[in-house]
Amino acid sequence: PLTVLKGYTETLLTLDNELTGKIQKPISQMDMQVQRMEVLVRDLLWLSRIESVETREKTGSVNMAGLVEEVAYYLGAVWPERKIEVDCTETDDIRGDFMELQSAVSNLIVNALKYSDSEHPVSVRWFEDAGQKLILEVSDRGEGIASEHLPRLTERFYRVEKSRSQQTGGTGLGLAIVKHVAAAHQAELQIESELAIGSTFRLVFANAALNIV
Numbered sequence: 001p002l003t004v005l006k007g008y009t010e011t012l013l014t015l016d017n018e019l020t021g022k023i024q025k026p027i028s029q030m031d032m033q034v035q036r037m038e039v040l041v042r043d044l045l046w047l048s049r050i051e052s053v054e055t056r057e058k059t060g061s062v063n064m065a066g067l068v069e070e071v072a073y074y075l076g077a078v079w080p081e082r083k084i085e086v087d088c089t090e091t092d093d094i095r096g097d098f099m100e101l102q103s104a105v106s107n108l109i110v111n112a113l114k115y116s117d118s119e120h121p122v123s124v125r126w127f128e129d130a131g132q133k134l135i136l137e138v139s140d141r142g143e144g145i146a147s148e149h150l151p152r153l154t155e156r157f158y159r160v161e162k163s164r165s166q167q168t169g170g171t172g173l174g175l176a177i178v179k180h181v182a183a184a185h186q187a188e189l190q191i192e193s194e195l196a197i198g199s200t201f202r203l204v205f206a207n208a209a210l211n212i213v
Contacts, residue, residue, distance in 0.1 A: 002034060002037055002038055002041065005030075005034050006031070006034045006035070006038070009027055009030050009031040009034055010031065012027045013027055013028065013031060036171075039171055040171045040173075043171045043173040043174075043177065044173065046103065046177065047156075047173055047176060047177050047180065050100055050177065050180045050181060050184060051180055053184070054180055054183055054184040055184075056184075058095045058096045058097055058184070058185060059095070060095070060096060060097055060098060061093045061094075061095060061096075062093055062094055062095075062096045062097070062098050062101055063091075063093050064088075064090070064093070064094055064101065064126050064134070064136065065088035065090060065091055065126055067098065067101060067102055067105060068086060068088055068105055068124055068126050068136070069086055069088065070102075071102060071105045071106050071109060072084045072086045072109065072124055075106070075109055075110065075113065079113050081118065082113055082118060082121070082122065083121035083122070084109065084113075084121060084122050084124060085121045085122070085123050085124065086124045086125075087123070087124070087125045087126075087127070088125070088126040088127075089125075089126070089127045089128070090126055090127050090128050090134055092134075094134060094185075094205060095185075096185045097184070097185075100181045100184060100185070101181065101185070103177055103181065104177065104178045104181040104182065104203065105124075105136065105138075107174040107175065107177055107178050108136075108138040108178060108201050108203075109122060109124060109138055110174070111138075111174055111175070111201075112138050112139070112140035112142075112199070112201075113140075115140065115142050115143050115199070116140030116141055116142030116143070116198065116199075117140075117141050117142045117198075120140070120141040120142070122138065122139070122140050123137075123138070123139040123140070124136075124137070124138050124139075125137040125138075125139075133204050133205060133206060134204075134205040135202055135203065135204050135205070136202065136203040136205075137200060137201070137202045138200070138201045138202075139198065139199070139200040139201075140198045140199055140200075141197070141198040142198050142199070143195070143196070143198075144193050144194050144195040144196055144197050144198055144199055145160055145191075145193040145195070145199055146160075146195055147193075150191050150193060153175050153191060154175045154176055154178070154179040154189065155176065156172065156173060156176045157171075157172035157173070158172060159172060175189075178201075178203070182203055185203075185205065186205070186206050187203045187204055187205045187206065188202075188203070188204045188206075189201070189202070189203060189204075190202040190204060
């Protein structure tokens with residue numbers, strides 16, 4: 001149904017303004033909402049897929065340093081006015097699913113870009129801490145999130161502020177996806193944030209998830 005609706009709205013938008021006239025604006029709004037619904041359905045299907053295989057053992061080998069750099073490069077092209085600083089000091093692979101990890105990294109970086117100060121870069125780190133755990137860390141300097149919201153951020157469709165989500169076009173599923181990807185990879189999602197200072201999201205991979213190759 002969405003494909004049909006999208007096809008009609010796109011066709012109507014290509015017609016001469018004399019034919020569309022006063023309905024040009026409503027059609028444009030319809031087209032925008034159809035696109036948002038497509039993204040929402042895509043995210044719901046992807047989340048459902050991750051949940052369905054969450055308990056299965058991961059057998060693939062993923063080079064996270066390369067994955068992080070690839071995602072940052074792509075998003076840098078999408079957000080040319082923003083700077084993404086990448087620091088990967090760990091080169092070992094981890095056991096996991098490339099597509100799932102890519103979606104988690106992408107969601108964390110996109111969130112940081114959306115809700116941070118455009119004058120400051122988004123920092124992305126992949127490193128090993130003193131406890132020999134591998135950590136993906138995405139930090140921003142921006143709006144920050146009040147402490148009462150932090151426990152609920154990974155709930156489906158949870159909104160810190162409805163108006164803010166509408167402005168950025170988010171589906172409210174990004175952090176839910178990250179949470180389930182973390183669980184599927186025996187990792188922990190940690191969130192730290194302070195209003196008017198910024199936020200830091202970490203995926204902490206347990207030693208059992210390591211796959212030295």
